Amino acid sequence: MGRTVTIVGTAALPVGKWQSPPDAQEQTLEHEILAKLVLDAVEDAGVERTDIGTLSLAQCRPYTLQKYFATFMAHHLRLPCAGSVAEILGNGMTAGLAFEHAANDILLGRSKVALALGVNFETATSAADHMMSSMRAVGDVDFQGPFGITPIAWYAMDAARYIHEHGSSREELASVAVKNRAHAALNPLAQFRKPITLDDVLAQPMIVEPLGLYEVPPRSDGAVCLVLAEEDVARSLGRPYVRVRSRGFFHEGAHQISEVPNDMTAFVSAQAAGRAAYEAAGITPGDIDVAELYAPCTIVEVLVSEALGLVPRGLGARCAAQGETRLGGRIPICTSGGLQSRGHPAYVTPFYSFVEIADQLRGRAGERQVANAELAMTSAELGNYNAALVHIMEAVR
Amino acid sequence: MLEIFTVDGPRAYPPRVTAFTRTFWDALSDGQFRTTRCDACHGYTFPPKPFCPHCWSRSVSWAELSGRGRLYSATRVHAAPAAFRADAPYRVGIVDLEEGPRIAVRIWDHDAIALDAPVQIVALRYEDGPLFAARRLGVPG
Numbered sequence: 001m002g003r004t005v006t007i008v009g010t011a012a013l014p015v016g017k018w019q020s021p022p023d024a025q026e027q028t029l030e031h032e033i034l035a036k037l038v039l040d041a042v043e044d045a046g047v048e049r050t051d052i053g054t055l056s057l058a059q060c061r062p063y064t065l066q067k068y069f070a071t072f073m074a075h076h077l078r079l080p081c082a083g084s085v086a087e088i089l090g091n092g093m094t095a096g097l098a099f100e101h102a103a104n105d106i107l108l109g110r111s112k113v114a115l116a117l118g119v120n121f122e123t124a125t126s127a128a129d130h131m132m133s134s135m136r137a138v139g140d141v142d143f144q145g146p147f148g149i150t151p152i153a154w155y156a157m158d159a160a161r162y163i164h165e166h167g168s169s170r171e172e173l174a175s176v177a178v179k180n181r182a183h184a185a186l187n188p189l190a191q192f193r194k195p196i197t198l199d200d201v202l203a204q205p206m207i208v209e210p211l212g213l214y215e216v217p218p219r220s221d222g223a224v225c226l227v228l229a230e231e232d233v234a235r236s237l238g239r240p241y242v243r244v245r246s247r248g249f250f251h252e253g254a255h256q257i258s259e260v261p262n263d264m265t266a267f268v269s270a271q272a273a274g275r276a277a278y279e280a281a282g283i284t285p286g287d288i289d290v291a292e293l294y295a296p297c298t299i300v301e302v303l304v305s306e307a308l309g310l311v312p313r314g315l316g317a318r319c320a321a322q323g324e325t326r327l328g329g330r331i332p333i334c335t336s337g338g339l340q341s342r343g344h345p346a347y348v349t350p351f352y353s354f355v356e357i358a359d360q361l362r363g364r365a366g367e368r369q370v371a372n373a374e375l376a377m378t379s380a381e382l383g384n385y386n387a388a389l390v391h392i393m394e395a396v397r
Numbered sequence: 398m399l400e401i402f403t404v405d406g407p408r409a410y411p412p413r414v415t416a417f418t419r420t421f422w423d424a425l426s427d428g429q430f431r432t433t434r435c436d437a438c439h440g441y442t443f444p445p446k447p448f449c450p451h452c453w454s455r456s457v458s459w460a461e462l463s464g465r466g467r468l469y470s471a472t473r474v475h476a477a478p479a480a481f482r483a484d485a486p487y488r489v490g491i492v493d494l495e496e497g498p499r500i501a502v503r504i505w506d507h508d509a510i511a512l513d514a515p516v517q518i519v520a521l522r523y524e525d526g527p528l529f530a531a532r533r534l535g536v537p538g
Binding site: 131139148156210256257260 | 489
């Protein structure tokens with residue numbers, strides 16, 4: 001096709017608790033937050049408003065009262081679009097798919113500039129009530145739901161199996177949370193920034209055994225706007241930008257578990273998506289300088305970094321404990337602080353990964369900067385990594 | 398036959414029953430554990446389905462399962478959804494049945510069961526209907 005997609009601008013709300021209780025006298029509303037980010041991101045990019053042809057939104061949580069949010073935003077911004085205006089949904093992969101929808105409009109020549117954006121507000125709903133909804137997204141409502149299997153209970157079962165099979169330990173897994181908090185301490189967008197020790201992590205109350213409070217994602221609100229552009233536009237702007245070098249996707253045709261036993265902790269979809277992305281980019285895992293992976297729990301970061309070949313199979317937790325995945329280590333992973341510490345506004349979480357990678361590859365990551373970062377990787381997933389979406393990005397300066 | 402335990406009160410989050418899955422739930426109430434098996438490729442399916450997801454044949458039959466298997470993984474849930482607050486903390490797991498299928502279960506045991514240990518499926522008879530769970534094999538009721 002001869003077209004190449006780039007990221008030329010970003011703007012993000014610091015992850016935290018922003019949603020107002022329904023009875024608050026004064027409300028913080030999603031469209032006001034997002035409109036400001038659109039203006040910030042477009043200014044950051046330096047593109048013309050009139051060049052924007054696509055508005056690709058991550059669907060809002062059901063707690064957002066304003067419905068048809070994408071078309072409402074097109075109205076709120078008075079933004080005519082000749083590419084498309086759409087809302088995308090796909091569990092934790094939502095923002096990854098919204099990014100792809102925007103990118104595809106550029107690849108198809110429908111838009112020169114496309115916005116991928118979204119706002120995830122959910123914290124005014126309690127965790128116990130939110131889980132009544134989320135458990136229906138991560139299993140069979142009739143044949144698994146009645147047992148009370150929560151989303152992260154599946155990851156906890158990954159952890160139990162991983163420790164059993166690979167001789168790892170809760171302490172090794174917990175070291176991922178310590179590492180991610182150290183990264184978050186350097187990230188103004190992160191929800192939790194106070195450094196913690198391994199003892200702090202191990203002292204937290206259990207959430208789903210063997211994972212305690214600091215090893216699972218917090219409840220979070222967040223909002224992001226990314227500006228994507230065809231590479232001719234990016235070149236004309238005269239600023240550093242990020243080239244989307246390749247992508248890989250795979251859905252294994254199963255959700256959580258199927259009746260056919262497999263190696264649950266191998267994350268075969270991440271393996272397949274990673275292979276496709278590496279092959280399309282003509283690189284190997286050793287070429288990656290920094291990776292921002294979708295990993296709600298410590299164990300998930302270990303398993304996906306193994307599946308993507310960034311660390312050896314069965315040794316991911318040990319590599320993390322030994323500092324290989326820390327800033328300054330062999331392959332820094334989740335320099336933003338990851339989902340445990342940067343936070344997890346689920347429907348926009350992959351957008352935050354793109355923001356971090358754009359900062360790293362444009363040399364704007366401040367104290368988190370990975371020196372001479374040229375090639376970076378992101379992942380997004382749904383289920384228990386039953387589907388994976390992987391992107392490889394390249395710095396153009 | 399599965400061991401049957403009578404449980405006080407209704408199920409916290411009851412399954413919906415269809416004309417097709419009623420066969421499964423009614424059998425479970427009577428202590429029988431069954432699912433569908435493909436007449437063409439002989440693959441088991443769980444949950445039971447009126448077609449075979451492995452080869453898309455529409456010809457399937459009900460097959461009895463022994464209820465014996467091994468515990469593939471397990472966890473104990475402390476932070477529970479609202480409907481399960483009264484149960485928390487509770488154990489759930491993944492069992493590989495001896496006939497092959499892998500299923501998710503509630504664990505009917507106060508103590509943790511070692512992974513790969515043999516387990517048996519039991520029927521839980523609540524006031525409003527049945528559920529299934531796994532417990533250590535050979536432990537007297």
